[in-house]
Amino acid sequence: MVEVTKTPEWKSLSADAEALASTNMRTLFADDPDRFERYSLEAAGLFLDFSKNKISEDAFDHLIALANAVDLEGTRSRMFAGEPINTTENRAVLHTALRDFSLRDYHVDGENVSPKIRTELKRIAAFAQSIHSGAAKGYSGKTLDTVVNIGIGGSDLGPQMVVEALRPYWLDGRRSFFVSNVDGQQLADTLAQINLETTLFVIASKTFTTQETMTNAESARKWFLDRGGKDVAKHFVALSTNRHAVEAFGIDPENMFQFWDWVGGRYSLWSAIGLSIALQVGFANFENLLKGAHLMDEHFRSASLRRNMPVLLALVGVWNRNFLGASAHAVLPYDQHLHRLPAYLQQADMESNGKRIGKDGAVLENKTGPIIFGEPGTNGQHAFYQLLHQGTDLISADFIAPAISHSELGDHHPKLLSNFLAQTEALMRGKADQEVRDELRADGLTKPEITALAPHKAFPGDRPSNSILMGKLTPETLGALIALYEHKIFCQGVIWGINSFDQWGVELGKVLAKSILPELSNLSEEKPSATSHDASTNGLIDRINDLRQRAKP
Numbered sequence: 001m002v003e004v005t006k007t008p009e010w011k012s013l014s015a016d017a018e019a020l021a022s023t024n025m026r027t028l029f030a031d032d033p034d035r036f037e038r039y040s041l042e043a044a045g046l047f048l049d050f051s052k053n054k055i056s057e058d059a060f061d062h063l064i065a066l067a068n069a070v071d072l073e074g075t076r077s078r079m080f081a082g083e084p085i086n087t088t089e090n091r092a093v094l095h096t097a098l099r100d101f102s103l104r105d106y107h108v109d110g111e112n113v114s115p116k117i118r119t120e121l122k123r124i125a126a127f128a129q130s131i132h133s134g135a136a137k138g139y140s141g142k143t144l145d146t147v148v149n150i151g152i153g154g155s156d157l158g159p160q161m162v163v164e165a166l167r168p169y170w171l172d173g174r175r176s177f178f179v180s181n182v183d184g185q186q187l188a189d190t191l192a193q194i195n196l197e198t199t200l201f202v203i204a205s206k207t208f209t210t211q212e213t214m215t216n217a218e219s220a221r222k223w224f225l226d227r228g229g230k231d232v233a234k235h236f237v238a239l240s241t242n243r244h245a246v247e248a249f250g251i252d253p254e255n256m257f258q259f260w261d262w263v264g265g266r267y268s269l270w271s272a273i274g275l276s277i278a279l280q281v282g283f284a285n286f287e288n289l290l291k292g293a294h295l296m297d298e299h300f301r302s303a304s305l306r307r308n309m310p311v312l313l314a315l316v317g318v319w320n321r322n323f324l325g326a327s328a329h330a331v332l333p334y335d336q337h338l339h340r341l342p343a344y345l346q347q348a349d350m351e352s353n354g355k356r357i358g359k360d361g362a363v364l365e366n367k368t369g370p371i372i373f374g375e376p377g378t379n380g381q382h383a384f385y386q387l388l389h390q391g392t393d394l395i396s397a398d399f400i401a402p403a404i405s406h407s408e409l410g411d412h413h414p415k416l417l418s419n420f421l422a423q424t425e426a427l428m429r430g431k432a433d434q435e436v437r438d439e440l441r442a443d444g445l446t447k448p449e450i451t452a453l454a455p456h457k458a459f460p461g462d463r464p465s466n467s468i469l470m471g472k473l474t475p476e477t478l479g480a481l482i483a484l485y486e487h488k489i490f491c492q493g494v495i496w497g498i499n500s501f502d503q504w505g506v507e508l509g510k511v512l513a514k515s516i517l518p519e520l521s522n523l524s525e526e527k528p529s530a531t532s533h534d535a536s537t538n539g540l541i542d543r544i545n546d547l548r549q550r551a552k553p
């Protein structure tokens with residue numbers, strides 16, 4: 001494995017960062033009238049402007065050279081070829097195959113998996129059609145107009161984010177609910193809003209062993225049966241790779257839509273996990289989502305590194321993270337329907353690249369994935385942007401907006417977009433101390449007042465951002481946007497030398513929770529003092545048990 005920090009390209013980039021320390025982005029823009037053209041590009045219906053990053057031509061060249069030094073193109077080819085690039089699980093990474101409409105064949109361990117992908121997609125189409133046409137009915141003969149998707153992580157965030165994003169495409173009269181948390185309140189709140197005769201429960205779990213999902217699924221089935229529901233088969237379907245566990249749960253394999261271990265959980269919305277999307281927006285729109293992603297895949301696999309949108313987004317991220325010291329990255333969609341995108345990307349990015357061990361098993365010298373957070377603009381502006389503009393940490397950001405809204409109501413959308421643009425400009429330009437002083441003087445403040453206030457009102461600027469635009473947020477552009485991020489994450493993982501496709505870091509807590517569970521009391525029982533953990537965990541267990549005992553009716 002190439003030790004990326006030891007490469008000459010890494011050293012050149014460190015020198016580039018030093019060379020840029022004495023200038024600012026304002027100057028870079030003033031000195032280069034072509035900066036916007038140079039550092040922007042269009043692909044798959046998306047437009048990316050990354051010119052508001054503090055990069056120089058040297059830095060740009062060295063970033064491309066770095067991508068070559070780690071053989072990014074070679075690893076990309078290995079991914080598309082179905083090689084087991086997920087090394088710790090010995091698995092291929094082929095979510096792109098799920099949305100490849102070019103009729104290419106994909107092979108995993110010598111097996112052509114493309115026919116079974118197409119078969120499953122046809123089954124999903126047929127099932128969605130039967131629900132939408134009313135041919136499939138509930139036990140009492142009513143149409144199934146409500147979906148409750150029970151899943152967590154990739155089996156929740158992806159479909160939920162997409163269903164929310166495609167609200168303008170919702171089919172009339174259909175409702176979707178997403179239950180993920182093992183906190184029973186979420187399931188109870190959902191069940192209180194639905195009619196069991198018209199509800200389809202979609203149990204989504206790659207492994208079909210996840211505690212939260214299995215607990216919610218059991219409770220939903222009990223609720224259904226306790227209230228007189230019959231014909232469970234008509235009301236419960238499963239989306240999974242684990243046929244055996246689905247059968248053991250009591251769902252007929254006929255009612256199971258499958259996917260495969262070469263689809264990572266956080267990359268699974270393109271698979272059967274997308275059933276809840278197809279049910280809410282129609283299969284044609286689901287297919288358009290896949291087609292949009294495929295367009296981005298084709299761009300990613302064929303464009304030169306210098307004009308390759310996911311590659312450039314990744315490289316700029318590496319620059320900000322490793323050479324300018326950005327510790328976090330904000331995802332700021334200026335589209336209310338994308339309100340779950342930051343949460344979705346938290347899993348996609350942080351579960352993929354939040355790692356400190358390289359592919360060779362050694363502790364990495366370099367920083368890896370940043371903290372991802374975000375909220376839709378303009379809400380975030382009135383909350384945490386203060387820190388983006390004037391805080392002590394450098395935080396990079398992606399601003400994402402459609403030029404045309406699905407609700408062109410009055411001047412809402414131009415106002416929204418003006419905020420989008422103003423924020424990226426303000427982050428880049430900042431406001432110099434002298435500008436602040438001149439303004440305060442013009443406002444009639446005295447010299448001591450100006451001296452006291454000016455530092456607080458100055459903005460350092462030089463805060464990096466990318467702007468991602470599209471015409472309208474459609475299934476196609478959304479698909480391309482998600483694929484853009486998937487490939488960005490992949491490229492960064494390759495550069496940082498990590499396996500972006502496992503997630504061992506979620507295991508320890510799961511195991512410990514299992515051992516703690518028997519130590520917690522139900523309201524009806526008393527438990528002895530906990531002794532098997534550290535003093536804090538024992539103390540908290542005792543305190544919880546005590547609070548629950550005291551609350552006993």
Ligand SMILES: O=P(O)(O)OC[C@H]1O[C@H](O)[C@H](O)[C@@H](O)[C@@H]1O
Nearest residue numbers: 153154155205206207210265506
């Ligand atoms: O789909 P499931 O097998 O139920 O997994 C649901 C989620 O839980 C796991 O703990 C992983 O961290 C996630 O990557 C996964 O998406």
